Amino acid sequence: xxxxxxxxxxxxxxxxxxxxxxxxxxxxxxxxxxxxxxxxxxxxxxxxxxxxxxxxxxxxxxxxxxxxxxxxxxxxxxxxxxxxxxxxxxxxxxxxxxxxxxxxxxxxxxxxxxxxxxxxxxxxxxxxxxxxxxxxxxxxxxxxxxxxxxxxxxxxxxxxxxxxxxxxxxxxxxxxxxxxxx
Amino acid sequence: xxxxxxxxxxxxxxxxxxxxxxxxxxxxxxxxxxxxxxxxxxxxxxxxxxxxxxxxxxxxxxxxxxxxxxxxxxxxxxxxxxxxxxxxxxxxxxxxxxxxxxxxxxxxxxxxxxxxxxxxxxxxxxxxxxxxxxxxxxxxxxxxxxxxxxxxxxxxxxxxxxxxxxxxxxxxxxxxxxxxxxxx
Numbered sequence: 001x002x003x004x005x006x007x008x009x010x011x012x013x014x015x016x017x018x019x020x021x022x023x024x025x026x027x028x029x030x031x032x033x034x035x036x037x038x039x040x041x042x043x044x045x046x047x048x049x050x051x052x053x054x055x056x057x058x059x060x061x062x063x064x065x066x067x068x069x070x071x072x073x074x075x076x077x078x079x080x081x082x083x084x085x086x087x088x089x090x091x092x093x094x095x096x097x098x099x100x101x102x103x104x105x106x107x108x109x110x111x112x113x114x115x116x117x118x119x120x121x122x123x124x125x126x127x128x129x130x131x132x133x134x135x136x137x138x139x140x141x142x143x144x145x146x147x148x149x150x151x152x153x154x155x156x157x158x159x160x161x162x163x164x165x166x167x168x169x170x171x172x173x174x175x176x177x178x179x180x181x182x
Numbered sequence: 183x184x185x186x187x188x189x190x191x192x193x194x195x196x197x198x199x200x201x202x203x204x205x206x207x208x209x210x211x212x213x214x215x216x217x218x219x220x221x222x223x224x225x226x227x228x229x230x231x232x233x234x235x236x237x238x239x240x241x242x243x244x245x246x247x248x249x250x251x252x253x254x255x256x257x258x259x260x261x262x263x264x265x266x267x268x269x270x271x272x273x274x275x276x277x278x279x280x281x282x283x284x285x286x287x288x289x290x291x292x293x294x295x296x297x298x299x300x301x302x303x304x305x306x307x308x309x310x311x312x313x314x315x316x317x318x319x320x321x322x323x324x325x326x327x328x329x330x331x332x333x334x335x336x337x338x339x340x341x342x343x344x345x346x347x348x349x350x351x352x353x354x355x356x357x358x359x360x361x362x363x364x365x366x
Binding site for chain 2: 005009012043054065067071112169171
């Protein structure tokens with residue numbers, strides 16, 4: 001089996017209008033269609049997690065420095081891992097409000113990569129937008145897979161959030177046995 | 183086909199903790215330690231260290247320079263658990279107590295060569311205003327009983343801490359630590 005190591009950090013986020021941000025992240029692998037021979041197995045590491053809440057004191061960027069260390073084994077290239085992110089903001093009462101959804105593919109060439117993942121959030125009707133401005137809350141996705149799949153996106157009307165910055169390093173092993181050059 | 187025997191590889195890290203920028207604090211020292219997975223073990227060099235106390239330069243940079251050497255070699259059979267260096271910076275507060283000014287962690291670079299990394303530092307902070315005042319007054323800030331927790335991903339939600347400190351939220355200080363790595 002070929003092996004993929006993803007080692008890096010979710011460094012932080014910029015461009016969000018809210019402060020006190022936290023990020024919930026997860027990795028999704030596997031085919032978009034059912035395929036018996038392409039299966040990804042997570043050998044070590046946690047598939048999802050949540051960062052701490054960070055409040056920037058100076059400047060715009062919220063820093064998390066959240067470590068990511070994943071070890072996958074696979075027999076096929078389909079379903080290359082995708083990192084999906086949800087950025088939430090926390091107010092002084094401890095309530096969380098959605099700031100943005102985003103996803104990015106894990107890079108496929110070995111080495112260290114700087115990734116910038118843009119985010120978006122569902123807009124809702126004008127009433128919901130007004131309520132969100134005053135009281136907080138706002139629409140959220142019921143099922144998280146719309147974040148990383150394109151299937152039903154046309155139903156959504158969204159607005160942009162900020163950008164999440166990641167630094168991921170990739171180590172690949174045994175891919176030449178399967179005829180994949182990297 | 184028989185499985186290949188696990189092969190051992192070595193990771194040599196040479197470098198230094200160069201300097202830091204902490205606009206609000208002075209007279210700081212830093213401690214470093216490494217956090218790594220189960221398949222890793224240090225074979226040579228020092229795994230942890232405490233630097234000297236340094237004061238800000240008088241010029242416009244206002245930098246705190248340590249130039250503190252890091253020299254360690256690890257051996258492993260598996261890249262999982264790649265070592266992270268955890269840095270904690272301490273300094274005196276108004277009353278003269280030694281308090282933590284920032285924690286930071288970063289993976290040792292994965293490719294050979296010369297790397298310069300600048301990492302943000304953050305401190306845990308209490309969410310209640312009364313707790314913040316009491317801790318300022320008594321000189322007992324929220325502090326991690328084991329700084330290695332900074333290098334772990336689990337348990338960060340809600341800023342869990344142990345022992346003395348009740349629930350803490352994290353605040354990132356506008357502080358930068360510059361490291362230079364020359365791993366091979």
